[in-house]
Amino acid sequence: MIVKGARVLDGSANAMMKGKGTEDDRPWQSYHTVYTTAKAGMELVDKEKVQRVVYEMSKGSKYFQNEERKEAFIKQKIDNLRIQCANLTQEDLAHYQKVADRRIVELEASRDLSRIWLHVDMDAFYAAVETLSNPTLKGKPMAVGSMSMLSTANYEARKFGVRAAMPGFIARKLCPELIFVPTDFKKYTYYSDLTRKVFGRYDPNFIAGSLDEAYLDITEVCRERNVKSEEIAQELRAGVYEETGLTCSAGVAPNRLLAKVCSDINKPNGQYVLPNDRMAVMTFVSSLPIRKIGGIGKVTEHILKGVFGINTCEQMLEKSSYICAFFSQSTADFFCSVGLGLGQTDSPQVRFRKSISSERTFSATKDEVLLHKKLEELAEMLSADMQKEGLSGRTLTLKLKTASFEVRTRAVTLQKYISSSEDILKHAKKLLQAELPISVRLIDYESSHLCLICASITNIFILLGLRVSQFNGDKCSAKSDPTQKTITNFITSGDVNRNCSSFPDVADHDFVSNAETDMSIDSRQTGQLDWRDPFDGNYLSDVDYQSCTVQKSDGVEEVQTSSNDATSSHYSGLTEVLGSTSYLGQVEGINVKNGSNLLEDERLDSCCQEKTMLWLNDYKCSLCGIELPPSFVEERLEHSDFHLAEKLQKEESSIHQKSVPSQSKGQKDGVTRQSKSKKQKLSQKEGSYTPIDYFFVKK
DNA sequence: GCGGATCAC
DNA sequence: TATGGTGATCCGC
Structure with a gap:
């Protein structure tokens, strides 16, 4: 488990070298979109071609420039971390190895193999529903969404590289015959309800992630009926098909994190069972790319790969000393638990929403009158949504996106709770006003020097959003908040809303926030690194x-x-x-x-x-x-x-x-x-x- | 408590 | 022509 610093650096250096020599010839290779990430049904896609088309359609745009800017930051983060990595002494490494080993032992002790979780995921849900209501679409490449953004694409379209979260105009370039269907949430909700009736037969307390996926604890069903989980999965999928005419995929595993990974393996219309056996889990996880894990996205993958050479979950353990040296305890715990194949196994309680928001993108404008009108509409929409749910809150957040895709948020916390559109608008206006063109700000009167000039000239916006949080009735004390988890709770328990369709299940990667820990003290004693502050x-x-x-x-x-x-x-x-x-x-x-x-x-x-x-x-x-x-x-x-x-x-x-x-x-x-x-x-x-x-x- | 970032769907 | 909307969490102030 001991890792030499040099090896890490060599590994990442090699990784960096790979794409480099060809960058000038093939500039699209350096543009890292999420679209080419492996998705079910896209194994045979000519990724190089997709990458090139996406690049050609994007380059030069404001969006593209913003993406480049963000990528440059990440690259620099990686460079900085690699330098810090190289500066770790043998003593440091030995120390962090001890910390890591101890933590891994604790995490291992929390492993619970007693539950059987099933994750069910509808196949290309929106597209499949649209095909049900219009069978002429069958067999043709089709996507649900608009020219700006696609919600999903059917499997015929995926062969061309078309996929969810891709702008429609790029998709059309990839697949000129692509059929566009606008989203119709009423339809999807109707079919979603049908699937949930089926889920309820196997676990009345199933966790609905979104319209098209759910987690079921099938431990009891398996026991009561004395059947294998594999059969339950088969039966459930058949039931869903019978009720809806839609296919789905399922994954079975000892915890939710792994069940989710498993449901993706034999997509579409398939299933995969990972037995409740420690060796089986460790083997499964050993070769699993970290990006498959919920909570590890493009950026985290990039950093872990670029700095530590981590590609698979197993390598999380191999590099655990570095992980403990550079990340917060909660993050390090999460990464290590991923390496061990741990995830949540509990039956979560009900959780209430913490915020409600409304936002809209529009064509770029700096017209104050127009912006105020948009704000008014947002305030009314938000207020209506809040009143539907009987909510009132005291923190109002304004979100702005500039024409260069820079996102800003400005918040204010009030003395009283608000919910009316008038109240929301009143405070939102003040927040917005403060962001509208201010000629020049000059600061530092104490110094005789002109210390800071902050000239903010014309702002052009493409998005406004309003969010209300800190609801009336919320528990505000973090200390007494029962949802605050220790790391042991994080692994062995959880608190995800059950049957609450409006909430995504994010509990699988909840992090713990403990201010003072052994680790933090230890790391301070080394005087070398602030382990909580890697970036x-x-x-x-x-x-x-x-x-x-x-x-x-x-x-x-x-x-x-x-x-x-x-x-x-x-x-x-x-x-x-x-x-x-x-x-x-x-x-x-x-x-x-x-x-x-x-x-x-x-x-x-x-x-x-x-x-x-x-x-x-x-x-x-x-x-x-x-x-x-x-x-x-x-x-x-x-x-x-x-x-x-x-x-x-x-x-x-x-x-x-x-x-x-x-x-x-x-x-x-x-x-x-x-x-x-x-x-x-x-x-x-x-x-x-x-x-x-x-x-x-x-x- | 605020603001930026990341992530999922 | 053109790159979404909603909600959550974490981290560092």
Whole structure:
């Protein structure tokens, strides 16, 4: 079980090398979509071709750029982790190996092989239902969804690489004869109810994950009728087919996590039984790719593979010392339990929903009137949904997505519980207002230096969303919350809603959150690593890279930069200020009347003590003479932004010359550029710095 | 308590 | 032309 650091690095180095030499010739290979992930019915797909088509259809788009940006962050995370990995001493490794071994023994002790779980999953459910109601679709490639997004595709379509979560216009490129059918949830709910009647025969307390899948504890049925689980699965699937005319697949295993994996093995219209035997489980898990495990998605897979060379569940155990060294206890426990083939086996209790939300995507706009109208509609939809369920809550969260696919959330927690559309809208408006174009923010009055410039220029949005949480009647104390699980509970018990169709079952990968543990203390004693904070090193660059985005063609999205006097102590103060600044947007901003730009401008003036731009005769810019009538409100705002930014740029560069001597290298592109932000560790002696000029040079 | 990220369906 | 909506959880402030 002892692993040499060098081996890990070699493994990941090899993994990195694979795609590299061909990247220039075949750029699509470096675009990691989720679409090519192996799915049932797609074994024979020409993955290279699909990858190429997806790439060709996507490249250059805002969506694509955002994906590239995200991938760059992950890559950097991986690089950072690999470096930290290499810096682990033999003593560190020996220590973490001990920690890991102890934990694995504890987890093993919690193994429960007494229950038999069955996971049933309808085959291409929506597509199958549509084919039932329109048999002419049979045998033809078909997908349910729109040109923007597909919910599912039938098996004929999957042969072309078409699959759920793929945009329709790409699917059509892959399969020109693809038939599109719009979603019809009433129909799916009707058939879902029929399947659930069948499920109820085998476990009246079955757990409905979504419309098309469920977990059943068939321990009692097997015992009472003295039949094998395999027969129950056969019978259940036959029953479903009889009642609905739809096929499904089933997986049987000692716990829910494995049952879910098993139901995928012989899809469609098949089943797989994993016996309640430890050896059988360990063998099964040994070669199982980690991505098959619920809770391990694209990013986690990428990181585990790239940093530690982990591909299979078995390797989770082989690399357990590294896992314990770099991940939080709850995460490490989850990963190790995956390596042991452990999962939840309990009969969960009822769980209540914790939030309710409504969101809509629309064509890009920065029109405040339009945005407010959308917000109003959302508030009404949300309020209606809440009243249907008799809910009221005190935390309201606004979600925004910019035209560059950057997602932001802004929340406020109120004194009283709200549920009416008027109340929701009132507070939502304040949250939104604080996000609408604010010309310039200038921070750090204490320092004589101009410390931070945060110029937020025109924002273009493509999505608004509202969410209410902290419901009236919720237990708010985390300590007394019975749903808070210890790790032992995590493995041996659980609390998933039963028969509650509106909730996905996410309990299989619930993590535990224990603030203080043996492990955390141990790791601190080593003084080498913060085991709870593996990714922190680049979280920063994440933030900074985003803020470095400048889009000239569609208007500038957002510009942020910072300068400093290059002492870490000062950074501390600066980051504090920055933190409170973004907070300002939601707290102070709410209390500020419309036209909070005034406030910002006043600050700027008091700080810079320079002349402010005026509209001469309410018509002409006093600084450059450009003519803009008063009715051009937005254009005027943008124009004043421009002058403010220009002014700050001058100020900035003069300060920069005086007090910021050092520059970081490697600023060829946005990915490698770094500057300080509130989430960065302050331990680094020297911070990178991006001159504000960068943002304003003409391209 | 807030905000970003990840994940599942 | 064009890449969703709902809900949950975790982590680090």
